[in-house]
Amino acid sequence: TAALAAMHRREPPASLEALNRAIAAYVPPVAFAPRAVLGEGPVGAGIAFVGEQPGDQEEIQGRPFVGPAGQLLMRALNEAGIVREEAYLTNAVKHFKFEARGKRRIHVTPSAGEVRHYRWWLMDELDLVAPRLVVALGATAALALTGRPVAITRSRGPLMLDRGPGFVTVHPSYLLRLPDEAARERAYAAFVGDLKAAQALAA
Numbered sequence: 001t002a003a004l005a006a007m008h009r010r011e012p013p014a015s016l017e018a019l020n021r022a023i024a025a026y027v028p029p030v031a032f033a034p035r036a037v038l039g040e041g042p043v044g045a046g047i048a049f050v051g052e053q054p055g056d057q058e059e060i061q062g063r064p065f066v067g068p069a070g071q072l073l074m075r076a077l078n079e080a081g082i083v084r085e086e087a088y089l090t091n092a093v094k095h096f097k098f099e100a101r102g103k104r105r106i107h108v109t110p111s112a113g114e115v116r117h118y119r120w121w122l123m124d125e126l127d128l129v130a131p132r133l134v135v136a137l138g139a140t141a142a143l144a145l146t147g148r149p150v151a152i153t154r155s156r157g158p159l160m161l162d163r164g165p166g167f168v169t170v171h172p173s174y175l176l177r178l179p180d181e182a183a184r185e186r187a188y189a190a191f192v193g194d195l196k197a198a199q200a201l202a203a
């Protein structure tokens with residue numbers, strides 16, 4: 001990990017394609033699915049969204065934010081007037097960490113060390129995409145983007161990140177986990193409000 005990090009600092013990738021080739025060629029530890037799910041969207045996008053890691057569906061389809069949490073994010077982006085194809089979407093960790101339970105693959109949160117391991121790639125990636133604003137979706141993304149633990153409830157809103165202006169909000173899977181319908185609707189409305197505020201900052 002240290003050697004990999006040192007290598008990255010000496011030689012930033014020449015292009016997003018070169019970076020993505022390096023990520024795709026990397027073989028993750030056994031707790032992770034071997035297929036990398038790369039970032040998606042145009043270089044020069046005004047706004048970038050960083051999630052935690054691909055989920056089961058993302059790993060199967062090879063695209064970020066296509067499973068249940070991703071679909072909820074797409075609905076919220078749409079309501080906030082953000083076009084998916086114009087935004088850059090990626091994850092702090094590029095592989096799906098899971099535990100097998102029968103035929104199901106259950107999401108496992110990546111450790112702080114694992115987030116740190118992937119963080120050099122994320123920084124290179126954002127340097128190449130160069131968005132005006134980076135939105136951290138949840139605690140793992142915020143950790144990756146600041147290098148320190150971030151309490152989402154306290155830091156929600158605009159936040160200076162390592163590589164420039166950012167915005168911290170909840171992860172869409174948090175909304176899916178809320179047991180109470182009314183609470184879920186309130187939280188969803190607040191999430192859409194955050195996306196609108198972020199979009200205004202990125203404009």
Ligand code: URA
Pocket residue numbers: 050051052053054055058063064065066067069070090091
């Ligand atoms: N959750 C994430 O954090 N990222 C994805 O790509 C999908 C779900």
